[in-house]
Amino acid sequence: MKEKETIYLFRLWKESRFLFVLVSIFIAINLCFNLIIKSEITPFFQWSLYATPIAKQSHYTFLEVKYNNKLLTFPHTWQEPGKLLFVNTLNAFISLKVDKSYDYVQHHYESNWLPAHPLFKKTFPNFKPYNDAAELAKFPIWYKLRLEQLTGESIYSINVFKTTVIFLPSGKIKKQSSTLIYSLL
């Protein structure tokens, strides 16, 4: 009996049946999402970051932004929470607008999910979990406003470059090319 009382769930059951049920459901969902479903269909549950191998690359490509002929940079790596709003959004925009990349979410939603859930479309006709031309059209103005907020300057030009670099055996970086791919403004 004493051994039993050291078990967390047993003590929780004795303290509150309600909390016991909640915690048990939480545990069950956690294990189910991580070990059975293995897909993130709701937050909190999956801890799979960096779980898949990152392939070795011969060269690396990233986007560079020049506003008013100045380079947009973030001098400190701790600026990450703010930086992601510039970097991730721009990557998504260029991927859809310039590279015309395949949008898995749009494709899967339209080709598989909606046909399998016809009532959903009827109930929420305007819902779409992806970005389309309407959102892409608003992006340059928003990016300009964010840049003005960050720099405190009035922005009159924003050019996006695709830069390719390689790593030398010394670990240093050598630029291969930098091409203007889009002008937001």
Place this chain on the structure above:
Amino acid sequence: MNNFPLELKRKLIGRLVFGYMLLFLCFRFILNATTSRLLGPPLKALNFDFTYWAFELLDMPGLFIYNQTGAILLDVLLFLFCILCILYPLRNIFAVLFGSLFLLYFLTYNTYIVHHTHQLTVFLLVSVPFFCRKHKRWNMLWEGMRYYICYLYVMSFVWKVFIGNSFFFWEQGVSSVKLNLIEYMYHFPSTTTTIYSYLISHPYLLNSGHIMIVLLEGIMVIGFFTRKYDRLLMIIPIIIHVVTYFASDVFFIEMIVGVFTFLSLKDIAAIYKNLSFLTAGKT
């Protein structure tokens, strides 16, 4: 030691936890990463995560993102309730309101950076035990949080070793550093970059570092069986997040809030003795 009043324990831990959160909320505000500073971003990422779908279907973005008054209100209330949680850590209603507002912020941030990040999850979950009015129930859920913190590192270990297999990919350490730091190294060829270049040219250092980090995550399994090593378990998440931040620019420092769950009654009594202002006030 077992007679340490539960009320004082809750008060002290509450102030540490919400104080830590307030610090990072201020940090995010300065970096223009809170709702009032987003300026209505047009691109979103809902993916096939149904919580984000519900967020969109309930028109939360219409209320708190595309309506600047709503965006400012969410920011003000988020900060206000976080401060109230610090001032009155025993009032569960403030924790409930803060937790609900933080969920909105969490969904907003992840939706509009077009990437579902994980680091804010722990902020969201550690406030849940404070939803309880009764101290005994708070204590039970706080103990549960300790198990959850162990679980998330162990699960991360399980993913890397048994599901995604990155643990067995020798180049993982150097590859993640190259991928994450390429822009920074290119733009700032400073002293720090010289260190990164040295590490990249000696990849065995980064690759063995990656293996060590994964093993450290696995060690957290000890927490399920004993409290004897809680001091060690408290240090492990700090090592993991500080090392991965400096070595590969994975900024998950917010997750360190979880280490407060490993504070023993002895630690709490020591903090109480030395930092008595943390328990000042009637509630």
